Amino acid sequence: MILTVDVGNTRIKAAVFEENNVLENFVFEKNELEKKIKKILEKFQNCSDLVVASVGNIEKESFLTFENRLNVHFFTHEDVFPFHNQYATPKTLGIDRMILAAGATLQFPKKNRLVIDAGTCITYDFIDENDNYLGGAISPGLRLRYESLHQFTAKLPLLTFEEPENYVGNSTKQAIHSGVVNGFVYEIDGFIDEYRAEFSNFIIILTGGDAEFLAKRLKNTIFANSNFLLESLNQTFQYKIDND
Numbered sequence: 001m002i003l004t005v006d007v008g009n010t011r012i013k014a015a016v017f018e019e020n021n022v023l024e025n026f027v028f029e030k031n032e033l034e035k036k037i038k039k040i041l042e043k044f045q046n047c048s049d050l051v052v053a054s055v056g057n058i059e060k061e062s063f064l065t066f067e068n069r070l071n072v073h074f075f076t077h078e079d080v081f082p083f084h085n086q087y088a089t090p091k092t093l094g095i096d097r098m099i100l101a102a103g104a105t106l107q108f109p110k111k112n113r114l115v116i117d118a119g120t121c122i123t124y125d126f127i128d129e130n131d132n133y134l135g136g137a138i139s140p141g142l143r144l145r146y147e148s149l150h151q152f153t154a155k156l157p158l159l160t161f162e163e164p165e166n167y168v169g170n171s172t173k174q175a176i177h178s179g180v181v182n183g184f185v186y187e188i189d190g191f192i193d194e195y196r197a198e199f200s201n202f203i204i205i206l207t208g209g210d211a212e213f214l215a216k217r218l219k220n221t222i223f224a225n226s227n228f229l230l231e232s233l234n235q236t237f238q239y240k241i242d243n244d
């Protein structure tokens, strides 16, 4: 049994795996990390490994307290990954993006693969059919768009997600919802169209906190898998064990 932990920019997500099956999922805040992991390990006493990817400000030291109970693996750029990293600055590539790319490479062999993670940021990661990781894009996520409009202007209120009534927003609120939500959807559909036009033998993986909502709104038909990062952590850890 393996406990996977994804420390994102906003929240922490975790899942317990038995081989390739998820037994249970968890979401919690950063200040609850130690308490929650303790609880999970009490419930799943057969966990042999704790596997972490962190892009947040939580470092390896935060997990060392569990080392007397199980093996702790904190993914870094030094680990073995199943793709050829062609990013011009491989050391600054987010470890979450590396895990997503690894999961896509392992789960969907010999395809052109685009992973879209709609979380705090939207990240796009492209791995070609020869397993070259080429890069992608980073842009603000849905909630970040609402927050930045408020934070960096004098007059715009802080709104939370609401389905826009129309693309022609007829009030301040409707104009913001239209700009944020429609802009978010158009951006992603636009990127997908670009990739589709250039590549055949192509698969798209959509994940992150806003994936389910997006899957319903995109004109491109894509299935969302909110658990893809945690599944990828589990698979990349297996890959590491087999290839170290």
Ligand SMILES: Nc1ncnc2c1ncn2[C@@H]1O[C@H](COP(=O)(O)OP(=O)(O)OP(=O)(O)O)[C@@H](O)[C@H]1O
Pocket (backbone or CB within 6 Å): 007, 008, 009, 010, 011, 012, 055, 096, 118, 119, 120, 121, 141, 142, 143, 144, 161, 208, 209, 210
């Ligand atoms: N309880 C929640 N807290 C924050 N965001 C939420 C919540 N529920 C849904 N969301 C949506 O999820 C998005 C954030 O995604 P996610 O939870 O994957 O981010 P994260 O934990 O910061 O992870 P990452 O940094 O890997 O993107 C926000 O844009 C927001 O619209």
Ligand SMILES: CC(C)(CO)[C@@H](O)C(=O)NCCC(=O)O
Pocket (backbone or CB within 6 Å): 009, 055, 092, 093, 094, 095, 096, 097, 121, 123, 138
């Ligand atoms: C883009 C985020 C913030 C998404 O979580 C993360 O992957 C990150 O901090 N990346 C570093 C920059 C890069 O990936 O090139």
Ligand SMILES: [K+]
Pocket (backbone or CB within 6 Å): 117, 118, 119, 120, 121, 122, 123, 208
């Ligand atoms: K993200």
